[in-house]
Amino acid sequence: MEREARAKGTAALVTIGEFARSSRLSAKALRRYDELGLLRPALVDPVNGYRYYDGTQLETARLVAWLRRIGMPLAGIKEVVALDAGAAAAAIRAYWAQVEAETAARRDLATFLVDHLSAEEVEMSQVDMGRGTLGTLGIRYAAQSDPGAVRGTNQDAAFAGARLLAVADGFGERGAGASTAAIDALKPVAQGAVRSAVPAAELLNALEDAADLAARAVRDAVAGSGAPDESGTTLTAMVWTGSQLGLVHIGDSRAYLLRGGELFRITHDHSLVQSMIDDGSLTEEEAASHPQRALLLKALVGGAGQGGPARADVQLQEARPGDRYLLCSDGLSAVVDGTELAGALGAADGPDTAVRELVGLAHAAGGPDNVACVVADVVAL
Numbered sequence: 001m002e003r004e005a006r007a008k009g010t011a012a013l014v015t016i017g018e019f020a021r022s023s024r025l026s027a028k029a030l031r032r033y034d035e036l037g038l039l040r041p042a043l044v045d046p047v048n049g050y051r052y053y054d055g056t057q058l059e060t061a062r063l064v065a066w067l068r069r070i071g072m073p074l075a076g077i078k079e080v081v082a083l084d085a086g087a088a089a090a091a092i093r094a095y096w097a098q099v100e101a102e103t104a105a106r107r108d109l110a111t112f113l114v115d116h117l118s119a120e121e122v123e124m125s126q127v128d129m130g131r132g133t134l135g136t137l138g139i140r141y142a143a144q145s146d147p148g149a150v151r152g153t154n155q156d157a158a159f160a161g162a163r164l165l166a167v168a169d170g171f172g173e174r175g176a177g178a179s180t181a182a183i184d185a186l187k188p189v190a191q192g193a194v195r196s197a198v199p200a201a202e203l204l205n206a207l208e209d210a211a212d213l214a215a216r217a218v219r220d221a222v223a224g225s226g227a228p229d230e231s232g233t234t235l236t237a238m239v240w241t242g243s244q245l246g247l248v249h250i251g252d253s254r255a256y257l258l259r260g261g262e263l264f265r266i267t268h269d270h271s272l273v274q275s276m277i278d279d280g281s282l283t284e285e286e287a288a289s290h291p292q293r294a295l296l297l298k299a300l301v302g303g304a305g306q307g308g309p310a311r312a313d314v315q316l317q318e319a320r321p322g323d324r325y326l327l328c329s330d331g332l333s334a335v336v337d338g339t340e341l342a343g344a345l346g347a348a349d350g351p352d353t354a355v356r357e358l359v360g361l362a363h364a365a366g367g368p369d370n371v372a373c374v375v376a377d378v379v380a381l
Contacts, residue, residue: 013053016051070092097276137381144373146367166235171230182218184217185216219302273293332362345375
């Protein structure tokens with residue numbers, strides 16, 4: 001009778017082998033997903049342990065297979081399959097935007113390495129021919145953090161020193177502590193681990209280490225808050241070596257370079273609207289008023305997201321006399337357009353004047369958010 005009851009209970013179900021063939025998932029994968037609670041079988045035979053699946057589970061299984069093919073971590077897949085169709089689509093879009101941002105960062109790093117090694121070969125040839133080398137360079141700098149005209153507290157932080165330039169835009173319950181902690185973590189790295197003429201590979205490693213230190217400092221700063229994942233900070237920082245600037249960047253604070261009268265943005269926002277601009281589904285003008293313009297894909301936060309903590313972008317910038325750099329939070333860049341930024345930077349007689357003018361422009365635009373601003377000039381000594 002027991003055998004008959006089991007047979008009757010599984011009549012409308014299919015075996016794990018049949019389900020694997022239909023879903024394009026291996027039986028081994030299905031057993032693993034069962035253990036993780038991601039895709040439970042409809043029935044497990046209590047005697048022999050055979051797994052049976054219902055046909056209604058096929059759509060979910062196929063979704064799991066497709067998400068695995070795009071590389072989504074299992075923790076993320078578990079969250080997506082629990083959502084309704086609209087929310088699942090939004091979650092997949094956000095995940096893929098993060099993948100594309102990380103791919104773009106790796107592409108930029110690869111391009112830099114090719115350019116750097118090519119330039120190194122040319123430089124060695126020039127040395128062999130007895131040509132001179134570039135003179136000593138230095139930086140002059142100023143920083144300002146301002147609460148803006150609307151908010152009662154200031155969660156932004158700004159710092160400028162002989163080795164480090166940095167802005168951070170905190171958010172959440174402990175955002176102010178997070179932004180301060182991120183910058184403070186970089187100070188000893190900038191002072192002790194970086195020296196003039198450091199090899200590019202060594203500097204990139206130092207920047208990676210600095211980003212990891214900042215991430216740990218933020219986790220410590222927001223630990224114990226009610227929702228640590230909801231507190232954190234952006235970070236855009238540059239480490240000065242005497243001949244080049246190493247950049248660490250995560251979030252939607254920005255770094256700009258004014259060179260030859262032209263303004264270049266040298267960071268890429270890790271935000272949902274930026275990903276939509278990148279894929280052509282949103283224009284820059286539409287992004288300015290998009291309801292999710294503040295949604296970040298990557299930041300330094302109190303907890304680890306899908307696949308572990310987000311990685312900051314790192315890259316190197318070769319310095320030239322006359323270069324002027326701007327680092328700022330979105331309290332400035334979101335309300336003052338590039339033309340105005342370029343005009344203010346180009347007209348200012350020095351970094352101190354520039355930061356005052358830029359913060360003033362943010363206030364003139366309504367000052368809806370905190371503002372962090374750093375300006376630095378590369379000068380020949």
